[in-house]
Amino acid sequence: MTAKPNVPSTIKVGPHRWTVEVTTEAINVARVKGSDNRIGEAHSRLLTISIDPDQAHDELADTLLHEVLHACYHLTGNILNAVAKSEEIEEHSVGILAPALLGVLRDNPDLVAFLTASSQ
DSSP, X not given: OOOOTTSOSEEEETTXXXXXXXOHHHHHHHHHHSOTTOOEEEETTTTEEEEOSOSOHHHHHHHHHHXXXXXXXXXXXXXXXXXXXXTTHHHHHHHHHXXXXXXXXXXXXXXXXXXXXXXX
């Protein structure tokens, strides 16, 4: 399957620009390092997101947003690791990630258009 032409090639997360690669080759490398069923990966040191193109549109959008959340997590300094396990962990997690995600959505209209487009 060929790369999806409407997947944004870069995504701004805070002050960083992440490069988005829609390629089976990058995912195959990631699979060697981890799970055999990996369909996306965010590499925080290289600021790259790799997405397997062999997915239906809706699955591709879900995978891309998942990897963008990893980029937001990276931006927050992995502060979620410091949050004590408690009844409030969900609230803390949402409170930490929501501003980063809102910034990503506001700074990347092409990403929003891609994620909200119908697969039909």
